[in-house]
Structure formats: C-alpha cells, structure tokens
Amino acid sequence: MDRSELVELLTADGLRLLDSLPPYPTKDEAVRLVGRLRKEGHSPELVAAVLTQSRLRQKAVGKFGPFAGRMLFTEAGLEQATRLPVAALHAGRFARAGLTRIADLGSGIGADSMAMASLDLEVTAVDIDEVTAAIASYNLAPFPTATVRNAAAEDVSLDDFDAGWFDPARRTAGHADTARLSSAADYTPSLDLVFGAATRLPTGVKLGPGFDRSLIPDDAEAQWVSVDGQLVEMALWFGPLARPDVRRSALLLADGVHHELHAEADADDAPVRELGDYVHEPDGSVIRARLIGDLAIRLEAGMLGQGIAYLTSDTATSSPFATTFRVLERLPMDEKVLKRTMRDRGIGVLEIKKRGVDVDPAAFRKRLALKGDGSATIILTRIAGRHSALLVERVTPAADA
Numbered sequence: 001m002d003r004s005e006l007v008e009l010l011t012a013d014g015l016r017l018l019d020s021l022p023p024y025p026t027k028d029e030a031v032r033l034v035g036r037l038r039k040e041g042h043s044p045e046l047v048a049a050v051l052t053q054s055r056l057r058q059k060a061v062g063k064f065g066p067f068a069g070r071m072l073f074t075e076a077g078l079e080q081a082t083r084l085p086v087a088a089l090h091a092g093r094f095a096r097a098g099l100t101r102i103a104d105l106g107s108g109i110g111a112d113s114m115a116m117a118s119l120d121l122e123v124t125a126v127d128i129d130e131v132t133a134a135i136a137s138y139n140l141a142p143f144p145t146a147t148v149r150n151a152a153a154e155d156v157s158l159d160d161f162d163a164g165w166f167d168p169a170r171r172t173a174g175h176a177d178t179a180r181l182s183s184a185a186d187y188t189p190s191l192d193l194v195f196g197a198a199t200r201l202p203t204g205v206k207l208g209p210g211f212d213r214s215l216i217p218d219d220a221e222a223q224w225v226s227v228d229g230q231l232v233e234m235a236l237w238f239g240p241l242a243r244p245d246v247r248r249s250a251l252l253l254a255d256g257v258h259h260e261l262h263a264e265a266d267a268d269d270a271p272v273r274e275l276g277d278y279v280h281e282p283d284g285s286v287i288r289a290r291l292i293g294d295l296a297i298r299l300e301a302g303m304l305g306q307g308i309a310y311l312t313s314d315t316a317t318s319s320p321f322a323t324t325f326r327v328l329e330r331l332p333m334d335e336k337v338l339k340r341t342m343r344d345r346g347i348g349v350l351e352i353k354k355r356g357v358d359v360d361p362a363a364f365r366k367r368l369a370l371k372g373d374g375s376a377t378i379i380l381t382r383i384a385g386r387h388s389a390l391l392v393e394r395v396t397p398a399a400d401a
C-alpha cells in the first residue's frame with residue numbers, strides 16, 4: 001500500500017466501503033467486484049486499497065483472530081507482526097514487573113502495543129515508516145493509553161519511559177516483497193543501541209528464532225517461542241523483565257495452552273544410545289534453546305546420533321515438547337530398497353523428515369514414484385555414523401495412554 005491509497009482509505013467513505021465488502025472473493029469474483037466498485041464511482045486507488053485490506057484481513061485471522069476484522073495492514077507489516085497470543089505474553093511481562101510506561105520501538109502495525117494497551121499500560125508506538133505509523137494509529141485508536149509517533153527509534157529519548165520494547169527491522173524496507181537481512185549488523189535500530197538501552201532500563205527485544213546465539217548478552221534471558229509447532233521468535237529480556245536463574249527457555253503455545261522448559265544455561269546433550277522402539281523429535285524451540293538434554297531426561301531417552309536432534313527410547317513417554325514416533329522398520333537409505341518397500345506397502349503419500357543428511361525431500365519423494373492409497377512417514381538420518389531410513393508412525397497421547 002502506498003501513501004495515496006492510504007489517504008483514500010482513511011476516510012469515512014473509504015472505511016465504510018471496506019467494512020461493507022463480503023469475505024475476500026475468488027479471482028473471478030474479484031474481477032467482477034472491481035468492475036462494480038468502479039461503476040459506483042470509486043477511484044482506482046480506493047478500490048485497490050479496500051480489496052488489498054480485505055485480502056489481508058482474511059489472511060490475518062490466523063494471527064489476530066476476530067480482531068483482524070477491524071484492523072488495517074500492509075503485506076510486510078502483517079508478515080512481521082507478533083501473533084496476538086504471543087504479544088499478550090510480552091505485555092504480561094511488563095505488567096507483572098510493575099512497568100507502566102513503555103516505548104514500543106519499531107512497532108510496525110502495532111500488535112505488541114495493542115496487547116500492552118489492553119492491560120492499561122501507557123505505550124508509545126514508534127515506527128520510522130509513515131504509512132506503517134498511520135496504520136498503527138488506526139489499529140490503536142480504540143485504546144486511550146496508546147499513542148503513535150512517526151520517528152526513528154534512535155531519535156526517541158527513553159528518559160520518559162519505564163521500559164523499552166524493541167523489534168528491530170530484520171528485513172529490507174518496504175510494504176511488500178521485502179527480503180530478510182542476512183547480518184544482524186544491518187538491523188534497524190542497531191543492536192548496539194538496543195543492548196545499550198538494556199543497560200539503562202528494563203528492556204525486551206524481539207528477534208528471529210535463528211538469531212546468532214553468540215550475540216546474546218550474558219545477562220539476558222533468551223526465550224524461544226513456538227506456536228502450534230511453528231517456531232516464531234526469540235525474545236531477550238533484561239533487568240526485572242528477566243526471571244532469576246533463567247537464561248534459556250523454550251515456550252510452546254498450542255490450542256491456548258502454554259508449556260515451558262527452562263534452565264540456567266544450555267543443557268548438556270544426552271549420551272548417544274542404540275536405536276530404541278521410539279524416536280522423539282524435539283520442538284524447534286527446544287532445539288534452539290539447546291535444552292535437548294533436559295528433555296531427554298524427561299523422556300528417559302538418549303541421542304540418536306552425535307549432533308543429531310532426534311532422541312530415542314524404549315518407551316513412548318509423551319511430552320508436549322516432542323513428537324513421538326513408533327519405529328516400524330529400519331531400512332538402509334537406498335532409493336531402490338525404499339521404492340520397493342513403499343510399493344509393497346501401497347504407499348502413495350509419504351511424509352519425509354530428515355536431520356543430518358543432505359536430501360531434498362521433494363525430489364527424493366518424486367524419485368520413489370509412489371503409488372497406492374496408503375500413507376506413511378519416514379525419517380532420514382544418521383545412526384551410528386551410517387545413513388538410515390526409519391519407517392515410523394506417530395504416537396498420540398491417547399494411544400500412549
């Protein structure tokens with residue numbers, strides 16, 4: 001969305017037109033809808049703006065639920081926005097610490113500020129992009145304790161705030177088709193500014209889950225967050241926002257339920273052991289937090305291989321922090337053998353998981369020439385230094401019970 005489209009949209013007529021639209025149409029329906037709206041006298045800019053917003057609102061339901069229907073977005077802003085349940089957890093940290101005046105620096109479309117304002121925290125959302133700041137103003141309009149500033153984070157004095165929440169830009173500038181920045185040195189605001197602020201006042205920082213761990217300050221609590229099996233962020237917490245004796249945390253959100261595994265430091269890996277009857281795939285947050293060793297203790301499991309993030313055990317002990325598979329058969333990672341096995345079992349749909357092997361699952365699956373009505377899962381990995389394929393089936397908690 002450019003400035004001219006936003007100007008057209010942010011009028012009483014523009015917003016009424018947006019709210020009057022049906023659910024985002026199919027391609028053919030969209031063409032007819034554009035024609036109808038143009039015949040009614042609406043400008044090309046407004047028609048483009050309302051259809052874009054209709055599409056983004058539908059897409060945003062996964063992150064914002066019913067709130068998406070009253071919000072505005074840019075393509076990049078929605079992609080980078082914090083999911084509302086995660087934003088609520090961020091806001092809770094500030095509230096529990098008794099911090100009430102928060103600077104949200106790099107606020108984007110205002111997701112985290114919305115969560116803070118919903119707890120009656122006084123939040124100032126700051127974004128350097130004019131269009132994004134305007135959209136944040138719209139999204140935050142229902143919250144009397146929220147204000148928005150169109151400014152660079154570097155130009156905002158923190159003297160009037162109790163705490164700072166930073167979401168450094170990790171992608172190139174723009175409202176759509178942005179690219180991920182490969183180096184943390186290119187983040188805006190810079191990590192020097194962010195970590196410098198953390199030495200002066202309570203600070204939280206949202207970063208990508210693949211952030212270079214060597215750059216994590218020693219005094220920070222690092223928490224990796226997974227939502228419904230998708231690893232979404234790594235947050236750093238400083239001062240009273242960090243919990244005593246917690247430096248590594250894996251937090252899972254699934255179906256409204258929270259599970260957390262945390263420790264004072266990285267866990268030592270469990271010893272490697274022989275393949276058991278079960279293989280456990282740790283959640284991505286556990287892997288990134290390097291708490292696989294602690295999870296192994298809970299599962300009475302060992303490592304499947306050195307440096308391989310799979311655990312194996314003789315029992316099907318379940319955990320929200322891992323997906324458990326029953327091993328049906330161990331096979332060599334030989335395409336001819338696997339092709340014959342899949343054919344004999346009538347497997348037409350194959351899920352391929354892999355760690356420690358250089359395989360393109362899509363290409364590998366195609367070469368197996370699958371046929372049949374059955375489905376299966378295989379794990380391609382290294383066991384005792386040798387490439388192996390494990391034919392497995394998922395173990396659900398009900399089945400385990």
